[in-house]
Amino acid sequence: DAGVIQSPRHEVTEMGQEVTLRCKPISGHDYLFWYRQTMMRGLELLIYFNNNVPIDDSGMPEDRFSAKMPNASFSTLKIQPSEPRDSAVYFCASSRTGTGVEKLFFGSGTQLSVL
Amino acid sequence: AQKVTQAQTEISVVEKEDVTLDCVYETRDTTYYLFWYKQPPSGELVFLIRRNSFDEQNEISGRYSWNFQKSTSSFNFTITASQVVDSAVYFCALSGETGTASKLTFGTGTRLQVTL
Numbered sequence: 001d002a003g004v005i006q007s008p009r010h011e012v013t014e015m016g017q018e019v020t021l022r023c024k025p026i027s028g029h030d031y032l033f034w035y036r037q038t039m040m041r042g043l044e045l046l047i048y049f050n051n052n053v054p055i056d057d058s059g060m061p062e063d064r065f066s067a068k069m070p071n072a073s074f075s076t077l078k079i080q081p082s083e084p085r086d087s088a089v090y091f092c093a094s095s096r097t098g099t100g101v102e103k104l105f106f107g108s109g110t111q112l113s114v115l
Numbered sequence: 116a117q118k119v120t121q122a123q124t125e126i127s128v129v130e131k132e133d134v135t136l137d138c139v140y141e142t143r144d145t146t147y148y149l150f151w152y153k154q155p156p157s158g159e160l161v162f163l164i165r166r167n168s169f170d171e172q173n174e175i176s177g178r179y180s181w182n183f184q185k186s187t188s189s190f191n192f193t194i195t196a197s198q199v200v201d202s203a204v205y206f207c208a209l210s211g212e213t214g215t216a217s218k219l220t221f222g223t224g225t226r227l228q229v230t231l
Binding site for chain 2: 003045089091100101104105107111
């Protein structure tokens, strides 16, 4: 079975541009998570979905960030307008359930550089 | 509030040496789960092990072993006879009974460099 698939692997953009990151979770997983990894703050949870519905977006840093999950096999994280401080690695992860015992399956991440 | 501390930022060893990565956690939950994830240079995070708070048995998987001690709130990870392929960043993580996987708290990671 394919793992979590993220695209693009690398994104370089200029400040002010819109950036869209994409994620395909593992089939049958009901939970999808977006994380951001930076040197300063480590791994931070931005938002998660259960059955395509956003459950907790308290980690989304600003209104410039938005996430959608139109169906069970696709999610996007959008930044508009992007800023240099958004430069980070963005990970998508999925899990079968949302219980504390559940392990997460991570994608390879998107390395975002905002110039 | 939950907290995971990985005091070792970076460790460098020579191949075949044993190495232990420390993880100390804080939680008020009586039921909780501890995890280790590996992040190789390719970037993705890979699940290594999960332990629940009621199971203090140490676990061994090949060259990897984990020592869970509730008395010291530690969940340390040992690699025996390290290999270059073990070079990665290792994250310890914690989730609680009242939370969900969404409340997974990660440590800051320990970068392990294994050289020939």
